Amino acid sequence: MSISKIDHNVAIIGAGWAGLSAGATLVRQGVRVTVFEASRHLGGRARRVSLNEGDAAIALDNGQHILIGAYQETLKLMRAVGAPPGHLLERIPLELRYADGFHMRAPILPYPFNLAIALFAAYNLSFASGLAAMRFMRALQALKFRIVPDRTVSQLLAEHAQEQVLRTHLWEPLCVSALNTPPGKASAQVFATVLRDGLTGARHNSDLLVPRQDLGALFPEPASRFIHANGGTIHLGAPVREITHDGKAFQVDGRPDLFSRLILAVAPQHATALIASLEPQCPALGAVRRQVEQLEYEPIVTCYLQYPPGVTQWRPMLGFTGGIVQWVFDRGHLLTPDPYRKPDTPSSGLLAAVISASGSHEELDNDVLAAQVHEEIKDVLFEPKGVKAVPRWTRVIREKRATFSCTPGLDRPAARTPLGGLALAGDYVASDYPGTLEAAVRSGIAAAKAIGVT
């Protein structure tokens, strides 16, 4: 087959948020795409997990996800593929509320008024601490949010004299939630970028966007329908083991189809073998593979606890300090269209406790971990009359390589590679964002551009 006939036929390996973003972007521009996904499910590290508990089929997520208003590209692409964010996401003005009583809420005002009012009106925060936090933000602004040389978040906070209460209730939880890396090893530069976009940008940038439906319905399934409707193909259960390139076209696993371009949109730990399979044809890819190999990873553990219907948490999203639990989400509240929750809705009484980044909890087995989570949260649960808040079942989902470890000065590979027509996509690809949905979506869009078919 001549190169002109196979022009604009793009293979995408991986149907996570990055691969699906690349696919949706390309089919919108009239480009033919074929997506190969190893598993039988769409969404990769942000996917629905179906569970059979007794007679009931329950849709969980592999981990509770939160988006923020600053995820502009994700929100735009959701709209484009027919997944309206207004219906699918609950928009909550930035509010950090902890079980220990600490509480701050940002009013819908432009920066710096939003932050100043949130800090000075915060419950359990002194005026002096509020002032120190504002000074810190002003100092970052004066530096144009550039931290040179890069250092850890803990060092940055110490240099700017941020007291313990600010660290434990504001900066460190923001760092761990956004970078999924403990402050002692997290990049101050990436953290500063997150603060810039989240806190100082447009008024709604800092809003928390909490999914009202499972992650599959949020983007992967609408994106897949969109790709099919626009002439694309998605093969599920199709793990790719080898890619070859004859100087003109790509082939995957020796299949007959020829592709003029290829986007590798798998997680970094899966990318290395596939990059290596192309090295005989393009030895310069060895440097890219080594860049990917040097990445380290951080886990996220999600513990689901199903309490009897009607049991609720004091607030839909609540922070915890001093134990292993960081955040708990009341899915009964968040996934129920009726804000006054009916006890007979499937997710009533279902709580998701999130433990991000590495820590001592990794040593605990699932039953011990779930029992400890219950101990830490039981005092913030409301029990309807005659009902005891004891979990009927628990499920622990461990994502050992949830994201790359976002450390100072990390050298992340670029979307463009030394082999013309081959681009990388994924949350780990070079950008100023940490490993998040927004980074994955942006990388997919960037890879679609980098292969130069539009």
Ligand SMILES: Cc1cc2nc3c(=O)[nH]c(=O)nc-3n(C[C@H](O)[C@H](O)[C@H](O)COP(=O)(O)OP(=O)(O)OC[C@H]3O[C@@H](n4cnc5c(N)ncnc54)[C@H](O)[C@@H]3O)c2cc1C
């Ligand atoms: C528990 C958890 C909680 C998180 N919470 C948040 C959050 O609150 N907010 C946020 O923004 N981000 C969060 N993240 C991060 C976010 O989920 C990821 O950044 C994002 O999903 C990464 O998408 P991706 O497309 O880059 O990679 P992946 O999702 O890893 O997609 C890669 C795909 O490639 C497939 N694949 C691998 N090898 C092959 C092969 N050989 N052939 C074919 N297919 C292959 C995989 O099956 C997978 O579907 C969280 C992640 C986890 C795990």
